[in-house]
Amino acid sequence: MxxxxxxxxxxxxxxxxxxxxxxxxxxxxxxxxxxxxxxxxxxxxxxxxxxxxxxxxxxxxxxxxxxxxxGSAPPPDPRVRAKPLKMGAMTAWPLTSRGGAGGLQAFKLLVPFDGAEPPDELPVHEGHDWIYVLSGRLRLVLGEKDFVIEPGEAVEFSTWTPHWFGAVDGPVELIGIFGPQGQRLHVHG
Structure with missing residues (x-):
C-alpha cells in the first residue's frame, strides 16, 4: 500500500x-x-x-x-458525565453510559437514613441486582429474610425474589449494578 x-x-x-x-x-x-x-x-x-x-x-x-x-478520529472521552438523579430521598450518580453491556447500568447511590420501612408488598421484577456497600449499614429484605449489609460486603440476587433496601441507622453509600428492569424501579421510581 x-x-x-x-x-x-x-x-x-x-x-x-x-x-x-x-x-x-x-x-x-x-x-x-x-x-x-x-x-x-x-x-x-x-x-x-x-x-x-x-x-x-x-x-x-x-x-x-x-x-x-x-487525520484519525479523536478517541472519545471515556468519562461518564451524567448528572445525578433524584429518586425520592435517594440520589444516584450514573457510573456507566447508556447502552452498557447487556443493558446493565452501574450507579453510586446515596440512601439517606429516613426511617423508611419496607412496603407491605415488596416489589418483584425481571432481572438481577448486585449491590456493594461502601459506607453505612444497608437493610436488605429478600422475601421473608431480613439482612444487614455492612461496608465492604456485596450482595447479588434475582429480582424475582420480593425485595427492598433502605438505610439502618445513618446514610448508606453503595454501588449498584442493575439491569434495565431494576434500573427503572430502583433508580427512576
Whole structure:
C-alpha cells in the first residue's frame, strides 16, 4: 500500500464517520460540497480516487478543517458525565453510559437514613441486582429474610425474589449494578 492509498483510505473513513456523526445523507453533503452525489458515493466507497481539490469543499460541507479529514478520529472521552438523579430521598450518580453491556447500568447511590420501612408488598421484577456497600449499614429484605449489609460486603440476587433496601441507622453509600428492569424501579421510581 502506498502513502497516497493510505491517505485516500483515511479520508474515505473520516468522510463516512463525520457524515454519520452529523446525521447527514450523501445528498446533503454533496449539495454542500457542490459535487455530484454519485461522485461523493464513489469517493466514500473507494471506486473513485480522491483529488486534492475535493478536500476543501468536503471539509466545509462537514464543518471541519481539511486536516480533520486527513487525520484519525479523536478517541472519545471515556468519562461518564451524567448528572445525578433524584429518586425520592435517594440520589444516584450514573457510573456507566447508556447502552452498557447487556443493558446493565452501574450507579453510586446515596440512601439517606429516613426511617423508611419496607412496603407491605415488596416489589418483584425481571432481572438481577448486585449491590456493594461502601459506607453505612444497608437493610436488605429478600422475601421473608431480613439482612444487614455492612461496608465492604456485596450482595447479588434475582429480582424475582420480593425485595427492598433502605438505610439502618445513618446514610448508606453503595454501588449498584442493575439491569434495565431494576434500573427503572430502583433508580427512576
Amino acid at each position: 502506498t502513502a497516497n492509498e493510505a491517505v485516500d483510505a483515511r479520508v474515505r473513513r473520516r468522510l463516512r464517520e463525520l457524515r454519520g456523526e452529523q446525521g447527514l445523507t450523501l445528498q446533503q453533503v454533496a449539495e454542500r460540497a457542490n459535487i455530484d452525489v454519485s461522485t461523493l458515493s464513489r469517493l466514500e466507497s473507494g471506486k473513485r480516487r480522491l483529488a486534492l481539490d475535493h478536500l476543501p469543499g468536503l471539509a466545509a460541507a462537514l464543518g471541519v478543517k481539511a486536516d480533520d479529514l486527513l
